[in-house]
Amino acid sequence: MIYYDKVSKIYGENAVAVQDITFSVEPKEFISIVGQSGSGKTTLIKMLLAEERPSEGAVFFESSNIHQLNKQELNNLRRRIGTVFQDFRLLPQKTAYENIAFAMEAAGRTDEEIAADVPHVLDLVDLGNKMWNFPHQLSGGEKQRVAIARAIVNQPDIVIADEPTGNLDPVNTNDIIQILKKINDLGTMVILTTHNKSVIDSLKKRVITLERGRIVRDDPSGRYIL
């Protein structure tokens, strides 16, 4: 479903972010991309979201080269991907409900669907009682749960979680990972980037290890070897 074909990204003259990356991810798969800061994890994610263009190679979603899509096709692709970021990226002037409703509005869903689905998805992340709170009224773990709710509300094919536990304590980290596992169990592909070894050890899912922009290990048994 997703295929990175000999992808390299070089900034400026010779600042190599990733080099000669080739791997694929199947539907309903849960993979973790691990590596130290600066190893190229986020660059890989940005290329999948078409935020960055590869210097060489191509990234395919199904049979389409993501970087050859027109604006409309790109918008449609992004609606099939739910994204969770380390810094949450919630809209500060919108309540938890509105942050999630906005993603549905962008996808062209009706007011009736929004009114029915948003409370439901907030209940799923255990925030049904805080739907009218603004982001500054929520804890870090709660903000990340709102971000996950926003990512899954349009029932995407893929959920990308880029260092989702980077700003969280161990208890909230575990909660977030459990939610992501549940999302995957329900049939959604999950791509997780992290450098947290305990998270990987608890998952026991496929792990791709990056080092200085190259894949050094692709382990289906879920081991994160430093």
Next chain:
Amino acid sequence: MLNAMNFSVSIQRIFKTGFVSFWRNWFVSLASLLMMTVTLSVITALFFVGALLGNTLNFIKDKVDVSVYFQPTASEQDIQSFKKSLQALPQVSAVSYTSREQALADFRTRHENDQLTLQALDELGDNPLEASLSVKAKDPSQYETIAKMLQSDTALGQSGASIIDRVNYVENKTAIDNLSKIINAAQKFGSIIIAILVLASILITFTTIRLAIYVSRDEISVMKLVGASNAYIRGPFIFIGFMYGAVAALLTLTLWLGSTTEHFFTGMNLYKYYLASFWELLLIVLGAGIVLGVVASFWAVKRYLKI
């Protein structure tokens, strides 16, 4: 996306989002509104300054004329006929006739406290003053043309002799030339100043709105990542820009409303002029405000849509 969605629902959501953002970001909105009000006030002030300049120039222009003095022998019929031919000239805006008797009466009134002059006049026995025509040109630069026509001595009486004694253009020439230069310079300088001030105001407004949208750059990137179309993202910001323009225009017009402006300038009742030109001013200020707000928002959002 707008094609795929129900268009009216999209528009409704854009308005609602814009309106809610306007209120929730009240501090940014207030700052932008005030800056826009300052800009529109500058434009309004320039509108008034333009009117004042025009009014002053007209006042000065009105003081200038070319006088044609007639031979004492010229009959009133000849003078009236000559007056009609002058009025028909395209350069002439008005011609007023002063008869010999009227000139004498005016002279007496002007010198009523100067007994010596009046006594000298009485001793002459006859009226020494000449009938005259005061000619006003449509534009000061046309006085020379009119004077040349008058001096060409084409005004003949029934006897066939010239009825014109003299034309005072040469005496007034320097004053008229200077006035023409001042008027041209004032108009050119005024236009340059107005252009600079308008440009500066537009740049300030653009920068203010750009800063207001800079605050929302993360919001825009998130909107892009959830798959919102550019039109859907841009919509609320353009609506907010529209609101900045419209509200600031109404504020500006309200600021100038009130009879306190009545005596801002001597020789011109600004408040009266404001009321008389209200609809024209409303169109200019509201139009400028809305266009500035919308264009600045459109342009400011554009740079954050490139992901």
